Amino acid sequence: xxxxxxxxxxxxxxxxxxxxxxxxxxxxxxxxxxxxxxxxxxxxxxxxxxxxxxxxxxxxxxxxxxxxxxxxxxxxxxxxxxxxxxxxxxxxxxxxxxxxxxxxxxxxxxxxxxxxxxxxxxxxxxxxxxxxxxxxxxxxxxxxxxxxxxxxxxxxxxxxxxxxxxxxxxxxxxxxxxxxxxxxxxxxxxxxx
Amino acid sequence: xxxxxxxxxxxxxxxxxxxxxxxxxxxxxxxxxxxxxxxxxxxxxxxxxxxxxxxxxxxxxxxxxxxxxxxxxxxxxxxxxxxxxxxxxxxxxxxxxxxxxxxxxxxxxxxxxxxxxxxxxxxxxxxxxxxxxxxxxxxxxxxxxxxxxxxxxxxxxxxxxxxxxxxxxxxxxxxxxxxxxxxxxxxxxxxxxxxxxxxxxxxxxxxxxxxxxxxxxxxxxxxxxxxxxxxxxxxxxxxxxxxxxxxxxxxxxxxxxxxxxxxxxxxxxxxxxxxxxxxxxxxxxxxxxxxxx
Numbered sequence: 001x002x003x004x005x006x007x008x009x010x011x012x013x014x015x016x017x018x019x020x021x022x023x024x025x026x027x028x029x030x031x032x033x034x035x036x037x038x039x040x041x042x043x044x045x046x047x048x049x050x051x052x053x054x055x056x057x058x059x060x061x062x063x064x065x066x067x068x069x070x071x072x073x074x075x076x077x078x079x080x081x082x083x084x085x086x087x088x089x090x091x092x093x094x095x096x097x098x099x100x101x102x103x104x105x106x107x108x109x110x111x112x113x114x115x116x117x118x119x120x121x122x123x124x125x126x127x128x129x130x131x132x133x134x135x136x137x138x139x140x141x142x143x144x145x146x147x148x149x150x151x152x153x154x155x156x157x158x159x160x161x162x163x164x165x166x167x168x169x170x171x172x173x174x175x176x177x178x179x180x181x182x183x184x185x186x187x188x189x190x191x192x193x
Numbered sequence: 194x195x196x197x198x199x200x201x202x203x204x205x206x207x208x209x210x211x212x213x214x215x216x217x218x219x220x221x222x223x224x225x226x227x228x229x230x231x232x233x234x235x236x237x238x239x240x241x242x243x244x245x246x247x248x249x250x251x252x253x254x255x256x257x258x259x260x261x262x263x264x265x266x267x268x269x270x271x272x273x274x275x276x277x278x279x280x281x282x283x284x285x286x287x288x289x290x291x292x293x294x295x296x297x298x299x300x301x302x303x304x305x306x307x308x309x310x311x312x313x314x315x316x317x318x319x320x321x322x323x324x325x326x327x328x329x330x331x332x333x334x335x336x337x338x339x340x341x342x343x344x345x346x347x348x349x350x351x352x353x354x355x356x357x358x359x360x361x362x363x364x365x366x367x368x369x370x371x372x373x374x375x376x377x378x379x380x381x382x383x384x385x386x387x388x389x390x391x392x393x394x395x396x397x398x399x400x401x402x403x404x405x406x407x408x409x410x411x412x413x414x415x416x417x418x419x420x421x422x423x424x425x426x427x428x429x430x431x432x433x434x435x436x437x438x439x440x441x442x443x444x445x446x447x448x449x450x451x452x453x454x455x456x457x458x459x460x461x462x463x464x465x466x467x468x469x470x471x472x473x474x475x476x477x478x479x480x481x482x483x484x485x486x
Contacts, residue, residue: 010246011246011247011250013243014242014243014244014246014247014250015246015247015250017237017239017240017243017247018240018243018244018246018247042231042232042233045228045233045234045235047224047228047233047234047235047236048228048233048234048235048236048237049236050236050237050240050243050244052244054391055391055395056391056395056398058254058396058398058399059391059394059397059398059402061247085251085252085253085254085398085399086251086252087251087252147252
């Protein structure tokens, strides 16, 4: 058994260090989508975490969803989620993805994307700033270390997420968010037993 | 058959098994260097190895049976081509085996229904048309300079960089194409920043994508071995040569992101083909001079 422990550690480390994203937009105002794309620009240097934006759900580990769930896109969202191979995580970016946001209660809106797929991390904001989306992804990647049993749709966020960065505490231009740096340190320690 | 004693066979087998790790690390350094050029931090050097391990450890991905068989053939043929060079075998055979590996990959990409994959496969053919003649010309130039196609004899007769310096141009083109860098990233980019998104690898997922990637790493190992052959007896010079050509490839990658496939073809044949033709003439002249002297 002792021989396969380093191997298992290497596999879990590799899974955590290689989160490939697929981005699915359920609708909404596209504000969150702009922020997601902004998060992938060199300014936030997401590639240092192994993040690659892929167009194919079958190649992706992290599903970033924006916008509210509605009966028309629920099927597509579910198909995208089902095509992803385990281990996988879902990050819901923005208010609409969390609970329907400004569209909540509209006759054609089911609510947040948690009504359709199991969400692991909700990123608050309307829209959430790029560094907070990245922080949400960093929060989610430790869940990639192991294959988890199938999960059912999670519903909306169960508790208000404490804001890690005060809204006025934006990083200066060209600087990395201190909260993200702290999460980098967390990521270093992610190599589980 | 190549006569091999057991020890040499062990070295060849070990070298062939370790080659993907070495190429993975080299690509890791490359991604770091590219990030530095673009003022980013860049991923860890181990990132390519993380990526492949993760893909291999993914829950099993269904794959088209024909495509799966062809992807396996791609990996085995590319590894065989590298092993052949390492064992001192015939360079021409190694290059043709590599061509067969390329073809297997193209067939694997076109065996699935995705139009993106099919278009990517067509573009892989364009890259093959751009590079395959260069590969043959480089090998012929080596053979003319060394008087033999055997990679052992070519290694023993090195260095050739004084005799046939323009051989560096086709080798740089080949390195750029095998690493799928601009302008040769038209079939499948490592980053989803071109219009085909993932092109030829669209329908590959999980372990099958890892096998495709490992096959590409073996292809890169063959091209790197061809570069090293130019100065195989002087390891420091060989390493410097690889570093210099890699630098050219990184600069080209960062300056030609908008190049079309026509530009890729023109660059490959004008720069690479021109360099190879001059190298061929120099090699012929040098060998006739040697025969007369």
